Amino acid sequence: MARGDPTFDLFVIGGGINGCGIARDAAGRGLSVGLAEMGDLASATSSASTKLFHGGLRYLEYFEVRLVREALEERETLLKAMPHISWPMRFVLPVHRDMRFEGSTPMSKLLSTVMPWMKGRRPAWLIRAGLFLYDHLGGRKILPATKTLDLRSSPEGAPLDDRFETAFEYSDCWVEDSRLVVLNARDAEARGAEILPRTKVVSAERTDALWRIMLEDDAGRREVFARALLNAAGPWVGDVIRDTIHAESREKTRLVRGSHIVTRRLFDHEKCYFFQGRDGRIMFAIPYERDFTLIGTTDQEHTNAESPAECTEAERDYMIDFVNTYLKEPISAEDVVWSYSGVRPLYDNGASSASAATRDYTLKVEAEGGAPVLHVFGGKITTYRRLAESAMQELSPYFDGLPGAWTAGVALPGGQFPVDGVEALTSALRRDFPFLTPEWAGRLVRAYGTEAREMLGAAATKEDLGRDFGATLSEAEVAWLMDREWARRAEDIVWRRTKLGLRLDKDQVAALDAFMVARADERKLAAE
Numbered sequence: 001m002a003r004g005d006p007t008f009d010l011f012v013i014g015g016g017i018n019g020c021g022i023a024r025d026a027a028g029r030g031l032s033v034g035l036a037e038m039g040d041l042a043s044a045t046s047s048a049s050t051k052l053f054h055g056g057l058r059y060l061e062y063f064e065v066r067l068v069r070e071a072l073e074e075r076e077t078l079l080k081a082m083p084h085i086s087w088p089m090r091f092v093l094p095v096h097r098d099m100r101f102e103g104s105t106p107m108s109k110l111l112s113t114v115m116p117w118m119k120g121r122r123p124a125w126l127i128r129a130g131l132f133l134y135d136h137l138g139g140r141k142i143l144p145a146t147k148t149l150d151l152r153s154s155p156e157g158a159p160l161d162d163r164f165e166t167a168f169e170y171s172d173c174w175v176e177d178s179r180l181v182v183l184n185a186r187d188a189e190a191r192g193a194e195i196l197p198r199t200k201v202v203s204a205e206r207t208d209a210l211w212r213i214m215l216e217d218d219a220g221r222r223e224v225f226a227r228a229l230l231n232a233a234g235p236w237v238g239d240v241i242r243d244t245i246h247a248e249s250r251e252k253t254r255l256v257r258g259s260h261i262v263t264r265r266l267f268d269h270e271k272c273y274f275f276q277g278r279d280g281r282i283m284f285a286i287p288y289e290r291d292f293t294l295i296g297t298t299d300q301e302h303t304n305a306e307s308p309a310e311c312t313e314a315e316r317d318y319m320i321d322f323v324n325t326y327l328k329e330p331i332s333a334e335d336v337v338w339s340y341s342g343v344r345p346l347y348d349n350g351a352s353s354a355s356a357a358t359r360d361y362t363l364k365v366e367a368e369g370g371a372p373v374l375h376v377f378g379g380k381i382t383t384y385r386r387l388a389e390s391a392m393q394e395l396s397p398y399f400d401g402l403p404g405a406w407t408a409g410v411a412l413p414g415g416q417f418p419v420d421g422v423e424a425l426t427s428a429l430r431r432d433f434p435f436l437t438p439e440w441a442g443r444l445v446r447a448y449g450t451e452a453r454e455m456l457g458a459a460a461t462k463e464d465l466g467r468d469f470g471a472t473l474s475e476a477e478v479a480w481l482m483d484r485e486w487a488r489r490a491e492d493i494v495w496r497r498t499k500l501g502l503r504l505d506k507d508q509v510a511a512l513d514a515f516m517v518a519r520a521d522e523r524k525l526a527a528e
């Protein structure tokens with residue numbers, strides 16, 4: 001289908017990781033794809049995660065072995081496809097007698113039956129056994145195995161209270177979640193998909209073999225048609241079923257809010273802490289954006305997708321108290337420089353607590369004798385690529401001769417270099433653009449990978465990059481983000497395409513916003 005033709009093979013509702021991942025996969029199989037996102041790409045849950053490609057160690061206590069295995073297997077596949085925005089990370093898990101299971105996990109129930117004298121304690125041998133499984137379930141080749149640390153003599157023990165003497169250290173990976181979304185959208189577009197941010201799907205109805213879809217953006221409303229519809233609306237998946245499609249569905253979502261706080265940097269190494277609480281929950285403390293520490297997350301029932309996801313004072317204080325049981329130098333609310341919150345759109349499997357609700361995904365196709373719609377419930381950033389493959393598998397009966405899975409091993413834009421190649425890429429960039437400081441070059445490589453040099457163009461000096469918006473954000477970079485990555489407002493750049501919001505002050509952000517609005521207006525006028 002040519003661009004502009006209003007009939008798509010597949011129309012995707014939602015520009016989070018699942019919508020963009022599916023759009024990329026479908027476009028790469030030759031389908032004509034449209035995607036509408038009512039806000040900015042990744043403006044909802046997919047920019048508010050803990051940002052880990054992880055198996056999910058704690059899900060083993062729920063015996064979610066299928067999910068953990070799939071996620072573990074995915075880590076290295078994903079690392080290779082995007083070595084700029086994701087990297088291996090070591091996790092330090094201190095062990096102590098005080099640590100308890102959450103009472104409702106299948107593992108804690110089993111242990112309290114066979115070993116009642118444990119009284120809900122999460123014993124070190126069980127954690128070690130879990131980590132053994134974690135090391136071996138997912139066919140690890142790049143990531144190093146688990147080892148035991150003596151916290152009394154290692155740098156990882158220095159920021160911790162003296163009562164923590166031993167820890168296990170294991171592997172998972174970091175990922176820049178909102179960049180992952182935008183790079184999937186870019187690759188989908190490069191393969192022919194039409195990506196429409198700031199466009200809401202206001203209604204969709206079946207007209208025999210097609211879906212008639214009403215879109216709304218700043219310019220008004222317009223209709224498009226599609227042979228299949230994909231509901232990847234995340235927390236709004238139920239609203240889309242009920243209010244947009246007016247369909248019947250027995251499936252339910254459970255909305256669980258998770259918040260994070262960011263503090264000044266709390267420790268001087270690059271490893272992450274995995275803290276266990278007395279209430280059975282866990283908390284990560286992760287080195288973040290060089291000068292900060294990211295702490296999270298909470299698990300709070302969230303009433304509906306429309307209510308804003310915000311970190312409450314109670315959540316903030318809970319996280320502060322949690323990490324203070326571990327830290328030698330306690331932190332307070334004064335140390336918090338930023339917080340964010342997101343809503344997990346979990347599949348409602350009837351679990352008792354928010355923490356226990358399954359993190360696995362469920363796909364439901366409904367066709368009712370006409371054009372099909374596929375609803376996506378749940379999922380994790382880590383399994384987005386596998387979820388997209390499963391979605392295509394579910395839709396394959398409706399598309400004769402649909403080619404097979406292809407995304408494993410195919411790099412995202414800027415990711416065509418080896419997993420351990422960031423240093424070499426950064427040095428080469430500094431050699432060719434000597435005005436870049438090491439931090440600046442490092443940031444550009446982590447954001448744009450091999451495309452960083454294309455973004456810098458023929459610049460020989462800092463001034464050649466145009467206006468300086470502060471914290472190494474140049475006009476050339478802003479133009480790149482507006483022209484290639486659909487950024488429109490300062491917020492899109494400072495909190496999603498980058499995290500420079502941590503370094504820019506209010507006036508700098510306002511100046512950037514004014515520049516972006518004026519630039520977009522100029523472009524619009526020129527195009528008319």
Ligand SMILES: Cc1cc2nc3c(=O)[nH]c(=O)nc-3n(C[C@H](O)[C@H](O)[C@H](O)COP(=O)(O)OP(=O)(O)OC[C@H]3O[C@@H](n4cnc5c(N)ncnc54)[C@H](O)[C@@H]3O)c2cc1C
Nearest residue numbers: 014016017018038044045046050052201234258380381382
């Ligand atoms: C606190 C927290 C921590 C997490 N940590 C991790 C982690 O470390 N690792 C991991 O693997 N996973 C993690 N997850 C899970 C992961 O973030 C989510 O599963 C994933 O982001 C969901 O993506 P999505 O595309 O389904 O939803 P979303 O990202 O919410 O995208 C749905 C999009 O649909 C759009 N939309 C809705 N209705 C319409 C409409 N009518 N028209 C147009 N657009 C519409 C919305 O604006 C939204 O952008 C975490 C989740 C949370 C909340």
